[in-house]
Amino acid sequence: MDMIFQREKLKNLLHCFHTMTGIRIGVTDPYFRMICVVPDAPHPFCQKIRRDPAVDALCQQCDRHAFHKCRGSRLEIYRCHAGLIEAASPIYGEGSLLGYLMIGQFLDDTDTMAQWENTCRALSLQEEEKQELFSDFSSLAHLSPTYIRSAAEIMKACTHAIYLENLLAIHQGTLGSRTIELIDNHLTENLDISFLCHHLGVGKTTLCAKVRDELHVSPGELIRSRRLSAARKLLLSGNLSVTQVAEQCGFSDYNYFIRLFRQDCGLTPLAFRKQYRHTEDPRFE
Numbered sequence: 001m002d003m004i005f006q007r008e009k010l011k012n013l014l015h016c017f018h019t020m021t022g023i024r025i026g027v028t029d030p031y032f033r034m035i036c037v038v039p040d041a042p043h044p045f046c047q048k049i050r051r052d053p054a055v056d057a058l059c060q061q062c063d064r065h066a067f068h069k070c071r072g073s074r075l076e077i078y079r080c081h082a083g084l085i086e087a088a089s090p091i092y093g094e095g096s097l098l099g100y101l102m103i104g105q106f107l108d109d110t111d112t113m114a115q116w117e118n119t120c121r122a123l124s125l126q127e128e129e130k131q132e133l134f135s136d137f138s139s140l141a142h143l144s145p146t147y148i149r150s151a152a153e154i155m156k157a158c159t160h161a162i163y164l165e166n167l168l169a170i171h172q173g174t175l176g177s178r179t180i181e182l183i184d185n186h187l188t189e190n191l192d193i194s195f196l197c198h199h200l201g202v203g204k205t206t207l208c209a210k211v212r213d214e215l216h217v218s219p220g221e222l223i224r225s226r227r228l229s230a231a232r233k234l235l236l237s238g239n240l241s242v243t244q245v246a247e248q249c250g251f252s253d254y255n256y257f258i259r260l261f262r263q264d265c266g267l268t269p270l271a272f273r274k275q276y277r278h279t280e281d282p283r284f285e
Contacts, residue, residue, distance in 0.1 A: 004178065005035060005168045005201055013167065014038040017103075017158060021151045022141060025103045025158075027091070027168065032064055035099065035168070035201060043105055045136035049082060049123060063088075067100050075156050077148065080105065083119040084140065087152040093163040101162075103155050106141040108148065175202065176214030183226045187250045193219045227251065228264050235273045242269045 014025045018038045026037030041047065050056040062080045066088045070076035077087040086104030090097060107115050116137055120130060143151075162168050182199055183191060196219055197207055211219050227249045234245045243254055246269075251257035261269050 010036050010167045023103045023151055027101050029099045030097045077152050083122050089156040089159050091159040091162055098168050101155050101159050106143050109142050109144045174214055175210040183223055191223045235269055236277055
């Protein structure tokens with residue numbers, strides 16, 4: 001399943017929620033892979049306890065359990081294995097699961113020491129660890145049950161906004177066609193594989209494998225090919241200078257553009273324009 005999302009608009013929505021509530025919020029795909037989160041860094045307490053691979057695995061297991069459970073309830077407020085409060089809600093669109101929204105981590109407004117003792121027991125903390133972690137634990141937000149429920153309900157409302165605003169969707173096209181579309185719409189930008197992965201929401205290994213499987217080229221070769229294709233069209237259809245054509249197609253180095261164009265077409269850009277401008281050669285459509 002390929003996902004497409006409007007990263008900047010999605011991040012803006014999450015930023016608004018965080019600004020209003022002070023609570024960290026993130027959105028995942030249906031396979032629990034984080035797409036966007038605000039703020040980027042977890043609370044220092046969570047960062048420190050998750051340095052232990054066993055604890056990190058428990059955190060991930062707890063999240064997955066909550067995600068599965070909230071599919072039926074549509075909203076799950078719970079304590080994680082370390083005793084911190086979190087909430088999760090599924091994102092649905094036209095009957096399909098698009099992902100999940102999740103908020104956390106914080107405490108309720110009951111006695112801090114009682115919650116701390118529960119956390120120490122849950123994590124089997126030693127005295128040195130207790131001394132290191134207590135100040136971070138104490139700095140977690142202490143929220144009333146009413147506040148927690150209200151924030152969770154607003155988060156749930158955000159799941160509807162994400163669908164209605166088409167911020168997250170299942171893309172019916174292939175990853176190869178989406179990559180071509182992305183490149184064509186961002187020719188003047190600093191295109192590379194990291195840019196493509198960031199905007200397509202996939203990893204480098206997946207992108208390289210699928211693009212090569214569908215289009216028989218690497219992502220880098222595809223970028224060059226689409227830029228040269230755009231350059232040919234501009235040379236044949238407009239009055240831009242060769243320098244302007246190079247710039248509009250994302251070639252910052254004029255000499256590199258000339259060299260690459262000659263390798264691809266067997267002619268310099270000017271010679272290509274003179275030879276093919278008034279012909280209808282299907283190779284250059």
